[in-house]
Amino acid sequence: xxxxxxxxxxxxxxxxxxxxxxxxxxxxxxxxxxxxxxxxxxxxxxxxxxxxxxxxxxxxxxxxxxxxxxxxxxxxxxxxxxxxxxxxxxxxxxxxxxxxxxxxxxxxxxxxxxxxxxxxxxxxxxxxxxxxxxxxxxxxxxxxxxxxxxxxxxxxxxxxxxxxxxxxxxxxxxxxxxxxxxxxxxxxxxxxxxxxxxxxxxxxxxxxxxxxxxxxxxxxxxxxxxxxxxxxxxxxxxxxxxxxxxxxxxxxxxxxxxxxxxxxxxxxxxxxxxxxxxxxxxxxxxxxxxxxxxxxxxxxxxxxxxxxxxxxxxxxxxxxxxxxxxxxxxxxxxxxxxxxxxxxxxxxxxxxxxxxxxxxxxxxxxxxxxxxxxxxxxxxxxxxxxxxxxxxxxxxxxxxxxxxxxxxxxxxxxxxxxxxxxxxxxxxxxxxxxxxxxxxxxxxxxxxxxxxxxxxxxxxxxxxxxxxxxxxxxxxxxxxxxxxxxxxxxxxxxxxxxxxxxxxxxxxxxxxxxxxxxxxxxxxxxxxxxxxxxxxxxxxxxxxxxxxxxxxxxxxxxxxxxxxxxxxxxxxxxxxxxxxxxxxxxxxxxxxxxxxxxxxxxxxxxxxxxxxxxxxxxxxxxxxxxxxxxxxxxxxxxxxxxxxxxxxxxxxxxxxxxxxxxxxxxxxxxxxxxxxxxxxxxxxxxxxxxxxxxxxxxxxxxxxxxxxxxxxxxxxxxxxxxxxxxxxxxxxxxxxxxxxxxxxxxxxxxxxxxxxxxxxxxxxxxxxxxxxxxxxxxxxx
Amino acid sequence: xxxxxxxxxxxxxxxxxxxxxxxxxxxxxxxxxxxxxxxxxxxxxxxxxxxxxxxxxxxxxxxxxxxxxxxxxxxxxxxxxxxxxxxxxxxxxxxxxxxxxxxxxxxxxxxxxxxxxxxxxxxxxxxxxxxxxxxxxxxxxxxxxxxxx
Numbered sequence: 001x002x003x004x005x006x007x008x009x010x011x012x013x014x015x016x017x018x019x020x021x022x023x024x025x026x027x028x029x030x031x032x033x034x035x036x037x038x039x040x041x042x043x044x045x046x047x048x049x050x051x052x053x054x055x056x057x058x059x060x061x062x063x064x065x066x067x068x069x070x071x072x073x074x075x076x077x078x079x080x081x082x083x084x085x086x087x088x089x090x091x092x093x094x095x096x097x098x099x100x101x102x103x104x105x106x107x108x109x110x111x112x113x114x115x116x117x118x119x120x121x122x123x124x125x126x127x128x129x130x131x132x133x134x135x136x137x138x139x140x141x142x143x144x145x146x147x148x149x150x151x152x153x154x155x156x157x158x159x160x161x162x163x164x165x166x167x168x169x170x171x172x173x174x175x176x177x178x179x180x181x182x183x184x185x186x187x188x189x190x191x192x193x194x195x196x197x198x199x200x201x202x203x204x205x206x207x208x209x210x211x212x213x214x215x216x217x218x219x220x221x222x223x224x225x226x227x228x229x230x231x232x233x234x235x236x237x238x239x240x241x242x243x244x245x246x247x248x249x250x251x252x253x254x255x256x257x258x259x260x261x262x263x264x265x266x267x268x269x270x271x272x273x274x275x276x277x278x279x280x281x282x283x284x285x286x287x288x289x290x291x292x293x294x295x296x297x298x299x300x301x302x303x304x305x306x307x308x309x310x311x312x313x314x315x316x317x318x319x320x321x322x323x324x325x326x327x328x329x330x331x332x333x334x335x336x337x338x339x340x341x342x343x344x345x346x347x348x349x350x351x352x353x354x355x356x357x358x359x360x361x362x363x364x365x366x367x368x369x370x371x372x373x374x375x376x377x378x379x380x381x382x383x384x385x386x387x388x389x390x391x392x393x394x395x396x397x398x399x400x401x402x403x404x405x406x407x408x409x410x411x412x413x414x415x416x417x418x419x420x421x422x423x424x425x426x427x428x429x430x431x432x433x434x435x436x437x438x439x440x441x442x443x444x445x446x447x448x449x450x451x452x453x454x455x456x457x458x459x460x461x462x463x464x465x466x467x468x469x470x471x472x473x474x475x476x477x478x479x480x481x482x483x484x485x486x487x488x489x490x491x492x493x494x495x496x497x498x499x500x501x502x503x504x505x506x507x508x509x510x511x512x513x514x515x516x517x518x519x520x521x522x523x524x525x526x527x528x529x530x531x532x533x534x535x536x537x538x539x540x541x542x543x544x545x546x547x548x549x550x551x552x553x554x555x556x557x558x559x560x561x562x563x564x565x566x567x568x569x570x571x572x573x574x575x576x577x578x579x580x581x582x583x584x585x586x587x588x589x590x591x592x593x594x595x596x597x598x599x600x601x602x603x604x605x606x607x608x609x610x611x612x613x614x615x616x617x618x619x620x621x622x623x624x625x626x627x628x629x630x631x632x633x634x635x636x637x638x639x640x641x642x643x644x645x646x647x648x649x650x651x652x653x654x655x656x657x658x659x660x661x662x663x664x665x666x667x668x669x670x671x672x673x674x675x676x677x678x679x680x681x682x683x684x685x686x687x688x689x690x691x692x693x694x695x696x697x698x699x700x701x702x703x704x705x706x707x708x709x710x711x712x713x714x715x716x717x718x719x720x721x722x723x724x725x726x727x728x729x730x731x732x733x734x735x736x737x738x739x740x741x742x743x744x745x746x747x748x749x750x751x752x753x754x755x756x757x758x759x760x761x762x763x764x765x766x767x768x769x770x771x772x773x774x775x776x777x778x779x780x781x
Numbered sequence: 782x783x784x785x786x787x788x789x790x791x792x793x794x795x796x797x798x799x800x801x802x803x804x805x806x807x808x809x810x811x812x813x814x815x816x817x818x819x820x821x822x823x824x825x826x827x828x829x830x831x832x833x834x835x836x837x838x839x840x841x842x843x844x845x846x847x848x849x850x851x852x853x854x855x856x857x858x859x860x861x862x863x864x865x866x867x868x869x870x871x872x873x874x875x876x877x878x879x880x881x882x883x884x885x886x887x888x889x890x891x892x893x894x895x896x897x898x899x900x901x902x903x904x905x906x907x908x909x910x911x912x913x914x915x916x917x918x919x920x921x922x923x924x925x926x927x928x929x930x
Contacts, residue, residue, distance in 0.1 A: 043866050043896030110895070130864045286900060689903075693893060699900030 005508040006729075009666045010518050014249075014503040023249040026204035026219045027282050034206075035064055037268060037281040038125035040115040040132050041290065042107040045143075045360040045694025046156070047136040049103050049114065057117055057131035062124035065275055066132070067267070068115045069104040075270055076101055079261030080231055082365075083330040086168065087419055093167040097157050099326045099363060101266040107136065108156060108325035109360050110694055111290020113263045118271055118279055141360040141694035145299050145320040148357045156325060156358035165327045166356035170338055172413040173349035175305070178314030182305035186385055190300040191763045192374050192743075194322070195686040196292070197367045197678075198706050199498075201251025202283035203292060205264055207272035216243045218269055221250050223258040224536030226494050229528040231261055232269050240532075247526030253498035254678070255366040256293040258538040259328065263291070289699035294688060295333065295367035296764075297322030298374050304382040305349075310390055310397040314349030317341050317378055321356045321371075324363040331356065333364065333371035335417040336470070340375025340740075342412060344429045344468045344632055345401040350414065360694040366538070368678055369739045376467045377764060380744035384751065385760065394748070395437065395464060402429045402466070409725070416628070417539075418473055424630040427658065428722045433466050436634040436656040439718050440464075445638065459641040460651070461753030465745035466634040471659070471733025472544030472726070476624035478533050479546060481510060481553040483561065483617035485603075487581050487596030489514060489521045491553075494534020495546045496526035500735065501667040505543055506550045508664060509729070513554035514561065515578030516595065533622070540631075540733025543663055545623055548727045552621035560617050564598050629724035631659040631732040635676075635741045637713075639749040646768035646775075648684065648750075650713035658720040660732035668734055669717045675738015676715055681707045682739065683746035687765045782892050784872060784910060788918045790884045792925040794876050797884045798852035800921055800928075801874070810920040812913050815839065823847065829861065831868075833902030833909045838865035852876060857890075866896020886918070 017023045054066040069076050078098040086092050103114045115132055119125035140154045147153055148163040156163050179185055206219040216238060222228050222245070229245040232238075250257065264281050272279040283291065300319040306312055321334040334354040342350055383401075387394040403410050405428045412422040437443075445462055453460045479493040489510055497503070507521035524530045534546075562573045565583035569576065569591055577586050584592035595617070603615045638652040655672050662668055685705040689697040698704045723730030747761040750771065759778050763770075790797045800806050804825055808817035817827035823846040830839045842861025849855045858871040872890020879885050894906060902909075 043862075045895075286897070289900065691893075691899075693895065695895045695899040697899060697903040702901075703904055 003512060005511040005518060007662050008508065008664065010504055010508055010664055011666065012501050012504045013507055013519055014501070018249065025201060025249050025251065026206060026221050029206045029219045029280070031206070031208055031278040034278045034280055035118050035120065035275070036122040036125050037116050037118050037271070037279055038122060038129050039113040039264070039287070040117070040129045040134065041111045041113055041287070042103065042136065043110065044107055044136055044138045045110040045141040046139040046154070047107040048139060049105055049107060050135040050137055052115055053133040054115060056133070057128040060124065060128045060131055062120040063117060063128045064120065064277070065118045065271065066115060066128065067102070067271060069100070069102040072101060072270065075235070076104065077235065079266060079328055081330065082260050082328050083332055086331055091169045093164065094331065095160055095165050097165070097326050097358070098328045099261070099263060101263050106158070109362050110696060111287065111362065112325070113267070113291070116267050116271065118275065141692070143359055143361065143690055143692055143694050145297070145322055145357045145359065148359055149355065156360055163358045164355055165323050165358045166331055167353070168331060168334070169353040170414045171351045173314070175314040175316050175349045175351035178349035179303070179305045182313050183308040184306045184386065184389060185303060186382060186389065187303045188382065188385065188762055190302055190378055190381060192296050192298045192377060193765060194294050194297045194688040195367070195682055195765065196289060196294050196688060196704065197254040197256045198686070198704070199252030199254050199257070202285060202288045203257065203262065203264065204282040205268045206278065206280045207269040208278040209273040209276060211276050214242055216269060216273060218243065218245045220245055220247055220265065221257055222247050222260070223253045223496050223498060223538055224260055225496050225526045225528050226534045227260055227536060228265065235266065236269065236273060245528045247496035250496065250498040253537060254368045255295070255370060255538065257498065258536055259293045259363070259365040285701065286699050289696055289704070290362055293363045293365040293367070294324070295364050295370070296374065296682065297364065298337065300378050302378055302382055304386060306386050306390070308390065310386070310392050310400050312345060312347050312401050315342060315347055315379065315382070316351045318353045321354055322359055322361065322364055323356050324359055324361045326363050327356060327358070328363065329365040332417045333366055335415070336371030337375040338414060339412070339416050339422050339470055340372045340468060341378055343376055343379045344403055344427070344466055345379065346403045346407065347401070361690060368675065368736050370539070370736065372469060372736065372740045373679070373682060373743055376465070376741050377744045380465050380741070381747060381762065384748050395442070398464070398466060399430060399433065402433065403427065405430070416470060420627050422470070423627055424468065425725050426722050427630070427632045428720065429466065429632050432632055432656050432658050432720050433464070433634045435718050435720060436464060436636045436654055439656065439716060440636040440638065440652055440654045442636070459643050459753040461639050461641070461749040461751065462637070463639070463745045463748035463752060464634060464636045465741040465748060466632070467741040469540065469631045469633070469733065469737045469740055470628050471540035471631050472625060472731070473539050473541055473628035474545070474624045475535060476622050477535065477546040477549045478531065478620060478622040479549040479553045480531060480618065480620040481550065481557045483514070483557060483595050483599040485596050485599050487520070487594050487599070489516055490524070491521060491550060492524040492530040493546050493550065494531040495537045495542055498537065500537070500542055501664065501670065502542060505663045505667055506547060509547060509550050510554045513551070513558045514595065516581045520581065539628070540735035540737070542735070544629060544727060544731045544733050545625065547663065547731055548623035548729050549621055551729050552623055553619045556619035556621060557617055560602070560619065561595065561598060564602055564617070565593060568593055568598070568601065623727065625726045627726065629660065629726050629732040631657065631734060631737060633657040633737050633741070635745050637745050637749050639753060641750060641753045646771045652716070653713040654716045654718065655738070656718040656720060657734060657737055658722050659734040659737065660724040661721060661730040662719055663729070663731065665719065671734050672717050672738040673715055675736060676742060677707045677712055679739040679742025680711060682765055683743040684766050685711070687767065782907060782910070784888070784890045784892055784914065786888055786914065788886045789879065790886060790922050790925055792884060792929050793882055794852050794878045794884045796925060796929060797876055797886065800925055802846070806921070806924060810917045810924070812916045817844070823849070833898055834905040836865050836898050836902045838863045840868055866894060866898040868898070869893045
């Protein structure tokens with residue numbers, strides 16, 4: 001069947017509203033009697049809370065209430081674990097320590113909330129925060145990952161024996177034997193540091209308890225409205241049907257907004273109910289740097305064993321992972337790192353142990369990429385070093401090791417983030433790499449252009465980085481598709497949306513089945529009243545999991561439409577077609593009926609219906625994949641470095657992505673562009689600097705450099721489509737893809753630009769300063 | 782953060798020492814000092830106003846003088862907190878006599894800041910603190926010169 005809507009470059013349905021300021025965000029919510037909250041946060045990263053005196057704050061005119069942990073009584077409970085704990089197996093250690101609504105006895109990271117002021121305005125609330133007298137006894141802070149595990153280290157959590165939060169070992173084959181047989185073994189230490197997600201919109205929450213209807217409505221910048229609804233109901237002793245969570249338009253999620261039950265999400269609804277007044281809290285940018293989760297800090301000790309001809313015989317990667325003050329997200333990130341350590345390469349022997357470490361820093365949960373960029377950085381760095389040592393072409397060493405197309409489904413024989421076997425379902429990896437090489441003109445550049453530019457004294461480097469991305473994981477999502485009497489289609493799904501274009505891509509899926517225009521399909525996301533079941537938008541799964549649920553529901557509705565139309569039009573179903581919002585008899589197009597008329601007929605006001613039938617043209621369906629689909633891509637870049645200032649100019653940037661069936665190339669390219677911009681930040685600009693006392697030293701956009709339009713290259717995007725075998729649409733996710741290979745690509749390009757120097761980049765993020773230092777270190781060696 | 786430097790005073794070591802150990806003089810010399818009171822042997826309490834980049838606020842805290850070896854050296858320790866964060870520091874000063882009734886002060890210390898001042902003002906802290914030290918010592922030298930004139 002030729003697709004009419006899927007795969008088309010349809011402009012986004014939601015954009016007119018967004019671009020003209022007509023879209024609702026959390027801070028747009030205004031309710032009569034609305035109060036405003038401000039939090040008192042700890043200046044210290046690690047301190048014992050001796051006393052809090054809120055009496056002066058309570059006396060300030062306009063202040064309605066001030067709450068501390070004490071005031072919450074039995075309602076003071078830590079947040080729930082977000083993911084299931086790992087299976088209790090030998091060699092697995094996991095200590096669950098979760099964030100709390102307000103600090104009770106000890107501060108675990110700078111910026112942790114100690115008290116909340118609720119007042120008639122945010123101004124008054126902020127002033128009253130300054131009225132609070134808090135007595136803190138500063139403690140030595142745990143900051144460095146290795147020192148944190150030393151026997152004499154102070155403890156982040158006093159009830160644990162050490163700062164070890166978790167430990168897990170995985171192996172495939174037998175690395176030690178592979179090592180013995182190897183012609184070359186390379187060992188390196190790789191350090192990756194923290195960055196922020198830095199979404200354009202910070203977090204925010206409005207809670208409104210209506211005592212008369214006994215109903216709580218919450219507007220929340222969450223990526224997971226349904227779990228927030230369920231958890232809030234449980235925390236407050238309400239039925240799930242008494243709580244409605246709305247995640248309206250959100251200015252970027254990028255992972256931290258899937259973290260559930262941030263302190264503010266626990267405190268604000270509780271306070272609104274207690275005070276019987278609506279309460280709003282909007283995070284400011286400085287709070288965001290402390291109170292919103294971050295990621296990427298890891299230290300790797302890596303070893304790769306190779307044969308003389310460049311085949312990887314084995315990989316060993318023992319690493320430390322910084323989880324910050326708590327570990328609500330379990331082992332997701334370090335497991336993702338292990339899942340990406342071997343990239344898209346056929347590696348028979350693998351050994352990896354990770355240790356998750358508590359530190360007195362902001363909590364770590366997934367940020368776009370979620371452990372994947374670290375794994376890809378590790379393997380790609382080791383391959384670059386290996387190619388140099390073996391005197392091989394960096395492209396050739398990669399091609400030699402890529403998983404061949406006939407090896408799918410390919411079992412990596414380790415477990416993934418869901419504790420299920422890591423299986424790469426489908427792919428054509430070499431073709432993607434070839435396409436990237438062709439698009440960037442690799443051979444011509446290396447043979448002709450680069451030597452010429454180098455002769456002119458220019459420092460230009462080229463790089464190619466392939467990567468995998470595990471996407472579209474379960475458990476499930478659902479959707480309800482309804483044909484309305486107007487002939488328009490209404491679709492409700494449980495996931496939230498933060499800019500992914502769901503209003504368009506889901507509408508395309510529906511339009512394909514029901515033969516209507518894309519803008520005749522109204523999509524609702526992120527409102528728990530509209531759809532009761534679901535988990536959320538994360539792990540590049542929206543289009544795959546919710547998309548396939550929308551597809552399944554649309555197909556059932558199509559069948560219902562055909563069945564009813566066949567009766568009305570007195571023609572067999574096989575002779576009917578759905579086009580332009582009507583069902584027609586294919587050979588006699590004048591015999592037709594509109595979807596709207598059919599919807600009315602399916603929901604009669606009088607008369608009898610056949611027993612066993614359901615009213616309306618509606619269906620609810622769910623989709624849960626057997627396991628996650630794995631996408632593949634390759635980025636290529638030509639970079640020029642100014643040897644004086646170390647500022648860079650990206651001359652060409654090419655991405656080739658194989659994420660299975662492309663639903664909408666326009667939206668896909670947008671995802672890639674956004675991902676690359678985050679990846680560039682992770683590579684050369686965005687680093688959170690903590691000092692030895694756990695103080696964040698660059699908590700503003702003046703010091704923390706987010707990639708802006710001037711740093712962004714023009715990106716050329718290519719596609720290949722290898723359908724996933726795990727779902728009917730054949731889709732794989734792409735939400736995080738853009739960010740994943742960029743640090744690896746960047747390191748390769750810089751080394752290539754300084755090909756005459758013995759520069760080895762083993763850390764991320766870099767910066768112009770840091771590159772200057774590395775080159776000086778190399779000179780003095 | 783390390784604070785280190787030297788300053789040459791136009792006066793004898795004894796005169797410089799007397800000034801350094803006089804809270805009233807110190808209060809007028811340290812830029813932004815609102816008050817400085819002796820509360821115990823070698824212990825002062827006071828308040829200081831500081832502006833670092835976009836952050837301005839006052840800190841109240843204590844100043845302790847230890848390891849005193851008049852008129853040569855001592856250790857100063859400060860700890861203050863305020864609405865915009867906290868600061869902590871300790872430093873050694875050593876005075877040595879120079880020719881022509883001049884005195885050289887060497888100071889080495891460590892300072893730490895936290896909270897809002899650290900997160901937003903860190904980049905400027907180095908410059909601001911150096912400026913404050915220089916300004917303070919210049920003022921001290923002026924008083925010294927006025928007294929000995």
